[in-house]
Amino acid sequence: MALLSNAAVLLGKEVRTEFRSRELLSTTVIFVLIVVVVFSFTFDPTTNESRRFGPGLLWMAFLFAASLMLQPCFLREQVNDTLSALRLAVEDPFAIFLAKISANTLFLLLTELLLLPVFAALFNVSFGAQLPGILLTFFLGSVGISVVGTALAAISAQARMRELLLPLLLLPLLTPILVVSTEVTIRLMQPEPYVEWKGIGLMVGFDVVFLTVLWLFGEYLLEE
Amino acid sequence: MQFDQVEKRYGAVYALRNLTFSVTEGECVAIAGRNGSGKTTLLRVAGRLVQPGRGAVSYSGCENGRPRVGFVAHATMVYDELTAEENLLFFAKLQCVENPKKRSHELLHEVGLEDRKDSLVRTFSRGMRQRVAIARALLAKPSLLLFDEPGTGLDAESSRWLTDEIRKLRDTGCTILMSLHGESEMARLATRAIRLEAGSVIADTRRGAMFQSIFAGVAG
Numbered sequence: 001m002a003l004l005s006n007a008a009v010l011l012g013k014e015v016r017t018e019f020r021s022r023e024l025l026s027t028t029v030i031f032v033l034i035v036v037v038v039f040s041f042t043f044d045p046t047t048n049e050s051r052r053f054g055p056g057l058l059w060m061a062f063l064f065a066a067s068l069m070l071q072p073c074f075l076r077e078q079v080n081d082t083l084s085a086l087r088l089a090v091e092d093p094f095a096i097f098l099a100k101i102s103a104n105t106l107f108l109l110l111t112e113l114l115l116l117p118v119f120a121a122l123f124n125v126s127f128g129a130q131l132p133g134i135l136l137t138f139f140l141g142s143v144g145i146s147v148v149g150t151a152l153a154a155i156s157a158q159a160r161m162r163e164l165l166l167p168l169l170l171l172p173l174l175t176p177i178l179v180v181s182t183e184v185t186i187r188l189m190q191p192e193p194y195v196e197w198k199g200i201g202l203m204v205g206f207d208v209v210f211l212t213v214l215w216l217f218g219e220y221l222l223e224e
Numbered sequence: 225m226q227f228d229q230v231e232k233r234y235g236a237v238y239a240l241r242n243l244t245f246s247v248t249e250g251e252c253v254a255i256a257g258r259n260g261s262g263k264t265t266l267l268r269v270a271g272r273l274v275q276p277g278r279g280a281v282s283y284s285g286c287e288n289g290r291p292r293v294g295f296v297a298h299a300t301m302v303y304d305e306l307t308a309e310e311n312l313l314f315f316a317k318l319q320c321v322e323n324p325k326k327r328s329h330e331l332l333h334e335v336g337l338e339d340r341k342d343s344l345v346r347t348f349s350r351g352m353r354q355r356v357a358i359a360r361a362l363l364a365k366p367s368l369l370l371f372d373e374p375g376t377g378l379d380a381e382s383s384r385w386l387t388d389e390i391r392k393l394r395d396t397g398c399t400i401l402m403s404l405h406g407e408s409e410m411a412r413l414a415t416r417a418i419r420l421e422a423g424s425v426i427a428d429t430r431r432g433a434m435f436q437s438i439f440a441g442v443a444g
Contacts, residue, residue: 002320005320006318009314009317009318010318012314013303013306013314016306016310017303017305017306020305021305079304080299080300080301080302080303080304081297081299081300081301082301082302082303084268084271084273084295084297084299084301085295085301085302085315085360086318087273088271088273088293088295089315089318089319090318223274223275
């Protein structure tokens with residue numbers, strides 16, 4: 001219970017500080033909008049083309065958003081060494097990760113939801129009836145990106161080449177979930193859309209495995 | 225608190241080397257030493273923020289074998305984007321302090337920041353930030369207080385205030401470890417002084433003739 005209550009308090013702080021400064025959200029949203037708009041002008045796609053390569057573009061934009069968003073989540077704790085204060089205050093250090101993962105997932109989902117109508121308008125696709133499936137895919141994909149990204153952000157925050165290290169480690173580790181997320185999204189954007197449950201299962205598996213690994217070994221990532 | 229052959233290395237450099245000593249409850253220990261002598265590492269090991277490479281630190285008379293630690297360092301360990309009250313409430317809730325709002329107000333009053341409780345910490349001077357840091361460290365009524373050069377960057381008035389606060393805490397029976405750069409008012413509060421050099425204890429004395437010599441040649 002202490003783990004969950006600590007994580008809830010920490011999440012409240014993350015949300016409060018972000019919505020007060022809007023540093024991460026505004027930068028990320030603007031960045032992904034630019035990416036999608038630039039691609040729409042470059043390709044000028046038809047609906048059929050959009051269905052084929054749109055999901056890949058969408059997840060690439062989400063990956064860019066995540067790599068921008070994840071970098072500061074532990075760097076911000078270094079400014080006044082607040083990470084040490086957190087480690088002294090919480091009973092279980094996993095609470096710190098749980099809160100950061102939840103906050104990153106929330107911010108990433110918000111970015112994705114803001115991007116979705118713009119993408120639909122620029123790429124001539126409609127999501128309509130597939131929206132629950134799309135939301136489920138976005139949620140599971142975002143959790144996967146956040147779990148892996150938060151762990152890597154904790155590692156890279158202590159490294160010298162931190163700005164380079166995170167994207168370098170992030171891309172190969174996220175490849176499986178990005179491929180599956182894109183495949184599931186492609187099926188949802190077909191003229192006769194359907195939810196590919198095998199893909200959804202793989203995404204859940206990815207999230208659970210990495211969350212468990214972080215729960216078991218996360219404490220070591222926070223040590224100096 | 226017992227340090228038993230504690231060793232910590234960063235690469236090839238020893239921050240702490242074969243450190244063995246104990247601190248009894250209620251002691252106020254000043255750790256002196258030049259830059260890089262291992263003072264900060266010692267305090268971080270004592271607070272379990274850094275795991276020693278070899279040896280161990282053990283605590284007796286604490287719940288779960290872990291003391292409640294309050295840490296005040298040069299870095300304030302508070303959030304600039306939150307107000308003084310929000311910072312204290314946040315850390316009080318994390319530490320499951322009973323009635324966090326009341327405790328935060330008590331401490332804000334004690335450190336003289338009651339009228340600035342709704343101001344963002346980033347608008348505070350160095351002295352005021354340090355006051356918030358001390359309030360944060362005291363939230364859970366810690367049994368072990370660690371001060372890492374707490375007077376750095378403080379003006380004379382803030383430094384006097386801090387010395388008074390440490391004196392009050394010492395008189396309540398709190399165990400205190402404080403790293404200091406040289407002889408000062410704060411150093412005179414200590415009941416024992418330890419001098420480190422290259423991560424090893426080279427002198428350890430209680431109040432008496434040798435006490436002042438521990439700090440000699442440290443400053444600067």
